[in-house]
Amino acid sequence: MTAAPTTGTARRPADAEPDVIRNPVLRGFHPDLSLLRVGGDYYLATSTFEWLPGVTVHHSTDLVNWRSYGGVLREPRLIDLSGNPDSGGVWAPCLSYADGLFHLVYSDVKSFAGAFKDVRNFVTVAESVDGPWSDPVPLPGHGFDPSLFHDTGPDGDGRSWLLWVDWDHRPGTNPFAGILLQEYDRVLRKVVGPVQRIFTGTSLGCTEGPHLYRRCGWYYLVTAEGGTSWDHAVTVARSRSLRGPYRPDPAGPLLTSAHRPELELQKAGHASLVETPEGDWYLAHLTARPLTSRGACVLGRETALQQVDWTADGWPRVAGTAGKGTPSLLVPAPPAAAEQPSSRAAELPEENPDGFGAGSVLAPQWMTLRRHEDPSWLSLTRRTGWLRLRGGESLSSRHRQSVVARRQQHTRFDFRVTVSAWPGSPRQMAGLVHLYNTELWHYLHLTWDEDLGRVLRVAVCDRGKYSETADPVAVGPGLVVLRLVVRDDQARFQWALWDLGRCEEWFPIGPVLDSGRLSDEYATVGDPATGHYSSWGFTGAFVGVCAQDLTGSGWPADFAAPVYHDAEDGSAPDGPDPVLPLPMEPRA
Template sequence: MQNITNPVLRGFNPDPSILRVGDDYFIATSTFEWFPGVQIHHSKDLVNWKLITRPLTRLSQLNMLGNPDSGGIWAPCLSWHDGLFYLIYTDVKLTSERFSVKEVYNYLVTAPDILGPWSEPIFMNSSGFDPSLFHDDDGRKWYLNMLWDFRGRDKYALFAGILLQEYDSAAKKLVGPIRKIFTGTPIGLTEGPHLYKRNGYYYLMTAEGGTEYEHAVTMARSKKIEGPYEVDPQNPMLTSYQKPSLALQKAGHASLVETQHGDWYLAHLCGRPLGAERRCILGRETALQKCIWTDDGWLRVEGGGNDPKVNVPAPNLPAYPFAAEPARDDFNAPELNIHFQMLRIPADSSWLSLTERPGFLRLYGRGPLNSLHYQSLVARRVQAFRCEAATCLEFAPDNFQQMAGLVAYYDTSLHYYLNVTADEGKGTYLTLLGCDLDQALFPLEQDIPLRGATRIFLKATFDNEQLQFAYAFKEGEWINIGPALDATKLSDDYGGLGFTGAFIGICAQDLSGQHKHADFDWFEYIEK
C-alpha cells in the first residue's frame, strides 16, 4: 500500500479546499497577489499531485493593480454540483495594520470543466473573508463567510463569527436573512468555514488561532443548518500548537473529502520552520491526514490524538504518478510554463513576449521591485529547502535606471536581486542588491564590470537557511558573488505581515519609462 508523504503540495500552497468528482481529486489554494489567481492541483490517488490550472486569468475576474502585499486571493472554496464547478474567492484590497477596517470583495465563478473556461464573476458580499459554498441535499445552496468587525478592540474581537445566507443560483445572488451561526471557541480568530452533512448532522469546520503557530481546526455540529452548533468536546481536532518537535507546524485551515470507498481525508495548511528563528521560507503548504468518525459522530485523526503526521496511509486506489517535468524551460513554447506567475495583473504584449525573439523570453522594463502596480517580473515558487535556479540573460542597459536579472522575492519589501545595470562611470556591470523590510541592502563591496559582455549566466542556490548567488560568462563556470545571504528572511515569519512564500524569478526594470528590453534564453529550476 502507498503512503502519503506530507506536505503533498510543497511551497506556498495555503488554505486548501479539497474536492472529489468521480475518481478525480482537486485542491484549490490561495495565491494572494500572484496572477493568475487560485492554484488547482489534480490527483487520482491522493499521493501524487500535479498543478493543472489557475482559473482567474482575466482582468474582469481579478484585477489586483495596487493591491497590497499579501492582499488579493484569500482562501478559495472549490465545489461541484450537477455537472458544474463552483469557485468562491476573496479579493482583499486593504490589509494595513494601521486600520482595523478591511476592504474585501467576494465573488463566484463557475465552469463545466475544471480547466475552464470559467465564467465572469458574480459579486457575493463584502462583510468578511474566507467565503465558501455548501450544496445541501435538498437542492438549496448556502453561502458562508467570517464576519470582520472593525469595532473590535483586539484581534480576537475583529473575528466576529460565521455568517450564513442562502444563494439563489437562478437569480445569481444571495437572498434571505443573514444569520450568524457560530461565534467560535475560546481559541478565537474564527475563520475558514466549511459545511458538511453526515448522518443528519450539519458539521461546521472552521480555522481558529490565527494562521501562525497557534493555528487549529475546530469542529462543531447541529441538526439544523442555522444552529445552534455544539463544539466537539475534544476540540481542536487538529493542531500543532505547543508541540515544537512536530515536523508540521501551523496546522489548521482545513477541508474534508470522502473517497470512493468511504475513507475520509483532511486537507490542511502547515509550515515547516527552519533554524532557531523558526521561519518557514517555503510558506504555508498543504498536507493530508487520514480521519475516522467515532461512534458518537465526531471526526478524529486516525491513530488518535490531534497531531499532524508526515506519513499517512494512502487510500486503496490505483497509483497514478505524473511524469517528471523538465528542469529547464527554453522558452520555445507559445505560452509561459504553468509554474510561472506574475504580480497583480496578467502578462500582455506591452511587457512580455515569447515570439518577438523566438526561443527567448523578452521582458520590457517597467516599475521597480517595490511597486504595487506595474512590474515586469515572472517567477515561480521555491518548493524545496535545497534547490537552485539559473538563467541566461542578454541585456545592454544604457543607464542606471535600466536593470535586469535574477530575483529571490518574497514581496515588495523583502527581496534579493542579482542584476545587470550601467552608469556613466562604470559602464555595464553586475551588482547584488536587496531590500530588507523596505531598507536597501548593498551586499557587494565592489561591483563586477562586464567589459562589453552582453550575455551572462546568473544562479541562485538555496541551502536551507542560506542563499548564495553566482554568475558565469561561460555556462557552468560559476563564480560566487557576494556573501551567503539569509534565505529565511523571505518568509511570513520574518516580516510578520505576510502570507505567501519565497519565489525565484527573472525581471526587468526601466525607471526612465523607455521600456528597455531584456532577453532571457532559458530558466532552470532544480531541487537537490
C-alpha cells in the same frame, strides 16, 4: 461541498503494496486550501494572494500524485490585483461542484492592515476547472473566506448556502465576530433571504475558513482557529439543523500542532474534508516547516493530507503518529484510488520542470506579480527559446512590475538562468531575483554604470530599506548566466559568462545573504497584543527573473534556460562546483 457520483470503481489487489501519502503533498506556498472530489478526480485549490494567475488548482486521482493546472483566474475581468497590498489579493478560495458546473468563490483583499479589511468577494462558474470561467458575480463583502455548500445529497433539499467570516473593526469587540450563513441561488447567482450567525467559535479564537458538510444526518462545520501561526488549529462543530445551533466537538481541535514545537509539520490548520468513492475520509490542511524550532518558514504555508476516522457517536478524528489530532508526515493512501477513472486528466498541461513554457503561454509553475501575462510586456515568441520581458516598474512597486517567478519549494536549492540584456542607463535593470514581497528581496542584476559600462550589482531590500552589498562588477560582451545557491537560511549569488555552450568558471558576487528574512515570520510586523499589524507575511519566497526600465521606454531583456535544482539531498548545482562558504552536506 458535494462530489458527483462515481461508477466502475476498481480495487487494488490485496497483496499489492499500499501507496503512501507523503506530506506535504504540495510543497512551498500553497495555503488556505479547498479540497473537492468530482467522480474519480480530486482538486485542490489554494490561495495566491498578490500573485497571478489567481487560485492555483492541482489535480489528482489518488491523493498521492498531484499535477498543477496553474492559476485559473487568468484575465483582468476575473481579478485585478494592481495596487493590492503585499499578502492582499486572493484569499482562501473555495471550489465546489453542482449542476455540472464548478463554482469558485474567493476574496480579493484590497487592504487589511490595522482595524479594517476592505474585501471584495466573488463567485464564478465553469464547466471545466481549466475554464472558461464566467464573469465574476459580487457576494457580500463585510468579511472574508467565503465558501459554498450545496445540499444536493440524497437527503438534501438541493439548495446552496454561502458561508463567510464576519469581521468587526470596532474597538472592544471580537474582530472575528463569527461565521455567517445565507442562502445562495445558483440560478440567479446571488444571495437571497436573511443572514444568520451560526457559530461564534471556541476559546481558541480567530474563527475563520468555514466549510460545511453533511454526513449521517448531521451538518458539520469545519473552521480554522487560533490564528495562522504556531497556535493554528482545525475545529469541528455540528448541528442537526443547517442553521444551527452548532456545538463544537467536546474533545477539542480535530488537528493542531500547537504546543508541539518538535513536530516537523507546524501551523496545522485551515482544513477541508473529502470522502473517497470507497467511503474513506481525508482532511487537507495547511502546514509549515520552519528551518529551526519556531524559526523562519521560508517555504510559506504548504498543503498536507491526513486520514480521518469517525467515532461511534459521529465525530471525526485524526490519529497522528505523534498523538491524537497531530499531523503525520506519512499517511496511508486510499485503496484502489490510482485505478479510479478520470474524466479530466487529459485537460492537464504537459509537465515541464524547466523552461519558461511552450508556445506563447507560461508553464504552470510560473507566476507574475499583480500583472496578468500580456504580450505588451511578456513574450515567449519574440525570440525563439527565450522569454522577453519589457522593463516595468521597480521591485518596490505594487502596480506594473515585470516579474516572472516560481515558488521556492525546498529549503536547499539552486536556480540558474541565462540573461541577454544590454542596459544603457542605471535605471535599466534585469536579472535573477529571490523575493518575498515588495519590501523583502535579494536581486542580482545587469545594469549600466557611467564609468564601467555594463555591470552586475547585488541589491537587497530589507523591510523597505534598500542597499547594495557589493561593488559593481564590470561584465564584458556576451550572454551572462546568473545563479542563486540557497542552503537553509544562507544564500549566495554567482555569475558566469556563457562561452561556446558552457560556463567556463563561476564567480561569487556579494556576501552570503540571510535568506531567512524572506519568510512569513520576518514579513509580519505588528502588535500581537492589539491584533493590529502594519504588514503580514502569508506567501512564502519566490525565485525568478525580472526587468525594470525606470526611464519608461520599455527596454527589453531576454532570459533562457531556467533550471531549478532541488539540493536537499546535498547535491551541488549543475556545472562546476561553487566555491562558497555554505554547508553542502545534507542536514542531519
